[in-house]
Amino acid sequence: MTDMNKQWLLKSRPHGEPTLDNFELVETAIPEPGEGEFLLKTIYMSLDPYMRGRMNDSKSYAVSAELGEPMSGGGIAVVVKSNNSRYNEGDYVVAMTKWQGYSVSNGEGVMKLNPELAPISTGVGVLGMPGITAYAGLLEIGKPKEGETVVVSAASGAVGSIVGQIAKIKGSRVVGVAGSAEKCAYVVDELGFDLCVNYKDPDFVEQLGKACPDGIDVYFENVGGTVFDAVFPLMNDFSRIPLCGRIANYNMTGDPEGPNKLPAFFGQMLVKRITLRGFISFDHYNLLPEFLRDMGSWVGSGQVKYKEDIVEGIENAPEAFLGLLKGKNFGKLLVQVSDDPTRK
Amino acid sequence: MTDMNKQWLLKSRPHGEPTLDNFELVETAIPEPGEGEFLLKTIYMSLDPYMRGRMNDSKSYAVSAELGEPMSGGGIAVVVKSNNSRYNEGDYVVAMTKWQGYSVSNGEGVMKLNPELAPISTGVGVLGMPGITAYAGLLEIGKPKEGETVVVSAASGAVGSIVGQIAKIKGSRVVGVAGSAEKCAYVVDELGFDLCVNYKDPDFVEQLGKACPDGIDVYFENVGGTVFDAVFPLMNDFSRIPLCGRIANYNMTGDPEGPNKLPAFFGQMLVKRITLRGFISFDHYNLLPEFLRDMGSWVGSGQVKYKEDIVEGIENAPEAFLGLLKGKNFGKLLVQVSDDPTRK
Numbered sequence: 133m134t135d136m137n138k139q140w141l142l143k144s145r146p147h148g149e150p151t152l153d154n155f156e157l158v159e160t161a162i163p164e165p166g167e168g169e170f171l172l173k174t175i176y177m178s179l180d181p182y183m184r185g186r187m188n189d190s191k192s193y194a195v196s197a198e199l200g201e202p203m204s205g206g207g208i209a210v211v212v213k214s215n216n217s218r219y220n221e222g223d224y225v226v227a228m229t230k231w232q233g234y235s236v237s238n239g240e241g242v243m244k245l246n247p248e249l250a251p252i253s254t255g256v257g258v259l260g261m262p263g264i265t266a267y268a269g270l271l272e273i274g275k276p277k278e279g280e281t282v283v284v285s286a287a288s289g290a291v292g293s294i295v296g297q298i299a300k301i302k303g304s305r306v307v308g309v310a311g312s313a314e315k316c317a318y319v320v321d322e323l324g325f326d327l328c329v330n331y332k333d334p335d336f337v338e339q340l341g342k343a344c345p346d347g348i349d350v351y352f353e354n355v356g357g358t359v360f361d362a363v364f365p366l367m368n369d370f371s372r373i374p375l376c377g378r379i380a381n382y383n384m385t386g387d388p389e390g391p392n393k394l395p396a397f398f399g400q401m402l403v404k405r406i407t408l409r410g411f412i413s414f415d416h417y418n419l420l421p422e423f424l425r426d427m428g429s430w431v432g433s434g435q436v437k438y439k440e441d442i443v444e445g446i447e448n449a450p451e452a453f454l455g456l457l458k459g460k461n462f463g464k465l466l467v468q469v470s471d472d473p474t475r476k
Numbered sequence: 477m478t479d480m481n482k483q484w485l486l487k488s489r490p491h492g493e494p495t496l497d498n499f500e501l502v503e504t505a506i507p508e509p510g511e512g513e514f515l516l517k518t519i520y521m522s523l524d525p526y527m528r529g530r531m532n533d534s535k536s537y538a539v540s541a542e543l544g545e546p547m548s549g550g551g552i553a554v555v556v557k558s559n560n561s562r563y564n565e566g567d568y569v570v571a572m573t574k575w576q577g578y579s580v581s582n583g584e585g586v587m588k589l590n591p592e593l594a595p596i597s598t599g600v601g602v603l604g605m606p607g608i609t610a611y612a613g614l615l616e617i618g619k620p621k622e623g624e625t626v627v628v629s630a631a632s633g634a635v636g637s638i639v640g641q642i643a644k645i646k647g648s649r650v651v652g653v654a655g656s657a658e659k660c661a662y663v664v665d666e667l668g669f670d671l672c673v674n675y676k677d678p679d680f681v682e683q684l685g686k687a688c689p690d691g692i693d694v695y696f697e698n699v700g701g702t703v704f705d706a707v708f709p710l711m712n713d714f715s716r717i718p719l720c721g722r723i724a725n726y727n728m729t730g731d732p733e734g735p736n737k738l739p740a741f742f743g744q745m746l747v748k749r750i751t752l753r754g755f756i757s758f759d760h761y762n763l764l765p766e767f768l769r770d771m772g773s774w775v776g777s778g779q780v781k782y783k784e785d786i787v788e789g790i791e792n793a794p795e796a797f798l799g800l801l802k803g804k805n806f807g808k809l810l811v812q813v814s815d816d817p818t819r820k
Contacts, residue, residue: 138790138813150801155794177790177811179797207813224818231793233813247818250775257808258775258782261757264767268760273753288783290808294771297780311803318806323781364741367750375754382801394737397708402754406711409617409753410719410746413605416612423608427638431594431602436641437667438602439632446482446521449547449575450499453523457494457726459655462662464601464634467521469551469577474568474591 137162140231142197146187154187155203162234169238170219172209174229178256179205180290184382203231206261208245208252219244226255258294265376266294270352271302273374278303280349281368283340285359287328288315291376295352296325304350307343309359337362347371356380356398375402439463481506484575486541490531493727498531499547506578513582514563516553518573522600523549524634528726547575550605552589552596563588570599602638609720610638614696615646617718622647624693627684627710629703631672632659635720639696640669648694651687653703681706691715700724700742719746783807 136159143156165171186197186204197204207229211219216239219225224245229235245255257263269291276282282299286292287308296306296319308319308328316328329339340362347368353360357380367373381395401408430436441463443452449467456465480503487500509515530541530548541548551573555563560583563569568589573579589599601607613635620626626643630636631652640650640663652663652672660672673683684706691712697704701724711717725739745752774780785807787796793811800809 140790140793150798152794152798157791174790174813175816176786177793177813179787179793179800179805179809179811181800183797184801208816210817231790233790249772252816252818253784253786253810254775254782256810257784258780259768259771262808263771264760264763265757267767267771268757268763269755272760272763273751273755286803288806289803293782293807294780297774301774301779315806318783322783364744367744367748369748371748371750373750373752375752379801379803394741397738398754400708400711401752402756404711404713404715405754405756405759406715406717407617407751407753408717408719408745409751410742410749411613411617412746412749413609413612415749416608416616419608419612419616423611424603427603427607427611428593430641430645431598435645436602436638438598438637439662439666440597440601442520442597446484446518446575446577447501449484449521449523450496453527454494454496456523456525457528457723459630459633459723461523462632462659463637464606465523466597466600467523469518469521472519472552472596473554474596 135162135233136160137232137234139202139233141201142187142199142203144199145189150184150187163236165213165215165236168216169236170211170214170216172225172227172229172235172237173212174207174209174233174235175224176208176253176256177205177229177231178207178261180262181377181379181382204228205231206256208255209235224252224255226260257290262290263294266291266298266352269374269376270295270298270350274299274350274352274372276302276304276350279305281305281307281344281346282350282352283307283309283344283348283363283366284325284352284354285309285331285363286354286377286379287319287325288323289354292352292354293319293323297323299350300324300326307340307348309340309355309363331359331362341366350374352376354379356395378402440466442466442468444468479506479577480504481576481578483546483577485544486531486547488543489533490727494528494531507580509557509559509580512560513580514555514558514560516569516571516573516579516581517556518551518553518577518579519568520552520597520600521549521573521575522551522605524606525721525723525726548572549575550600552599553579568596568599570604601634606634607638610635610642610696613718613720614639614642614694618643618694618696618716620646620648620694623649625649625651625688625690625712626694626696627651627653627688627692627707628669628696628698629653629675629707630698630721630723631663631669632667633698636696636698637663637667641667643694644668644670651684651692653684653699653707675703675706685710694718696720698723700739722746784810786810786812788812 141156211223227242282304284292284296287310299306306325308325319325319328327343348366349371351373353375354377356378441461446469485500555567571586626648628636628640631654643650650669652669663669663672671687692710695717697719698721700722785805790813
């Protein structure tokens with residue numbers, strides 16, 4: 133091999149939108165695999181929106197790319213030299229190859245591909261990370277039911293395109309959101325979504341509302357921004373939002389306490405994989421027998437104590453209520469309206 | 477009965493904080509129960525923060541109180557006259573008695589109480605709606621594990637006090653947030669929480685951080701506002717937020733697109749019982765065998781299609797990546813770095 137190793141280094145961290153100046157192309161010697169290692173020649177580099185986060189210095193779910201180091205990322209590669217008995221020359225793999233032509237691996241995080249089963253490029257696509265992202269997010273969190281309405285943003289993208297197709301397989305009605313008429317046509321005509329709305333159309337909000345006459349049961353969130361703002365008011369009771377990405381926010385800078393408070397909140401929800409779920413007690417009245425059994429026994433045994441704040445006389449109800457909203461009560465607030473003959 | 481029926485009517489709807497002027501006390505004749513109905517004499521009126529929402533004209537999970545009608549709400553009552561064979565004079569019940577001394581019911585939504593088991597007032601407290609709210613929200617959504625840190629706001633309140641005690645029974649470490657030193661002392665000394673922080677202390681944020689050295693696994697959200705802002709950065713990976721109430725926001729008015737965007741978002745999340753859950757694909761790699769089986773078969777059968785957007789040459793990677801963030805790609809974005817010998 134008289135070749136060199138072309139590498140794209142992270143030269144500087146972007147403020148807001150990244151530019152070409154943030155990257156630097158260098159050529160270095162092709163590395164030599166050590167004991168137990170093997171040399172990979174990159175065939176396909178995968179480019180994914182999550183990589184924007186790796187350009188920042190802030191903590192995220194993955195370590196940031198270091199300045200002066202190759203940009204992080206996965207790819208499809210072939211083993212060209214091996215000191216590892218489990219990987220042979222000519223093996224095709226998915227690996228964290230980074231943005232470079234050659235890389236050395238010890239096998240950690242590497243998965244072999246069978247080129248007979250599917251094109252090897254699908255190992256970073258429909259049969260790889262974007263595929264399982266769509267599959268897990270939709271089925272584990274979105275849980276679409278037959279006849280429900282599923283909305284997918286970035287509908288023609290690597291993840292969104294698969295989300296919508298799985299939702300169709302599960303019998304849902306699927307509405308895509310994409311950024312051009314051409315993408316929308318592809319999503320409907322080729323992928324079989326029921327409808328697709330172009331978020332760049334001036335009447336996008338109206339179009340989306342018409343596309344979802346029964347509201348939205350699952351919104352697979354890839355983009356954030358104005359698309360989220362249009363989707364959210366249409367969400368149905370008991371709907372689910374798998375929060376996969378917020379491309380529209382990735383280049384956001386500025387004060388997270390100002391208008392960016394909601395995007396910053398979503399960023400943390402995603403990175404920390406937090407579950408936020410609104411609930412109302414009466415939805416859970418199926419638990420009443422269990423609740424009365426447990427709580428009755430806990431109250432009886434003194435394991436659960438309670439305090440009542442009893443205001444005398446119905447005349448005083450409004451004042452007591454206003455105080456409740458300010459936290460002036462101390463314990464469960466009650467108004468005694470008439471005598472309690474059972475109280476000793 | 478020479479008594480009259482004292483009723484608190486909703487006289488006007490509040491803008492922001494309610495005032496005494498929003499209510500009007502009237503006296504009317506005690507109503508007569510019709511066929512199959514019975515007359516209830518209110519003993520205890522329950523006052524709960526959710527009632528603030530009923531004063532608005534906007535749609536919520538329950539119908540608003542009508543202007544000129546008694547304020548809505550539950551209470552404990554005794555049957556004083558009955559034309560219904562299932563309810564006898566002297567029976568104690570929980571019912572939607574509204575803010576009034578007497579009410580007529582046909583039995584819908586009424587639950588009988590046994591005064592031998594517990595004080596009847598607990599029927600709107602620890603053994604009633606606040607109790608099951610705490611029980612369901614904590615156990616079904618919060619799912620606290622032994623040794624995890626559970627934070628409860630409005631910790632001395634009707635719901636919060638029970639949440640914390642159940643979390644202790646389940647073996648969690650429990651930190652309360654309350655609005656006075658006296659409430660905090662009660663929560664720790666009487667209810668057995670591990671710690672309690674007063675949100676009115678100037679160094680509340682620091683105190684909360686120190687109280688949660690291992691972060692927060694479950695935050696039972698009752699209040700919103702500055703308490704939420706202090707709690708949220710401490711949330712751990714995979715943490716859960718049962719969204720029960722946002723007392724601090726109930727009197728909020730103004731533009732939901734401005735600084736109120738986040739509170740407005742939370743309001744909708746609650747009212748519609750929406751689940752929002754951040755996720756990252758590699759947390760779900762346990763699904764890999766299922767995923768490869770399903771997706772392999774769907775791709776093979778043509779039920780799932782995919783599109784690749786292949787950019788030639790590693791030199792073009794940064795430009796392609798910048799385009800990806802703007803949605804310029806069409807399909808899964810790949811950079812071809814070297815030949816793919818498997819591609820025909």
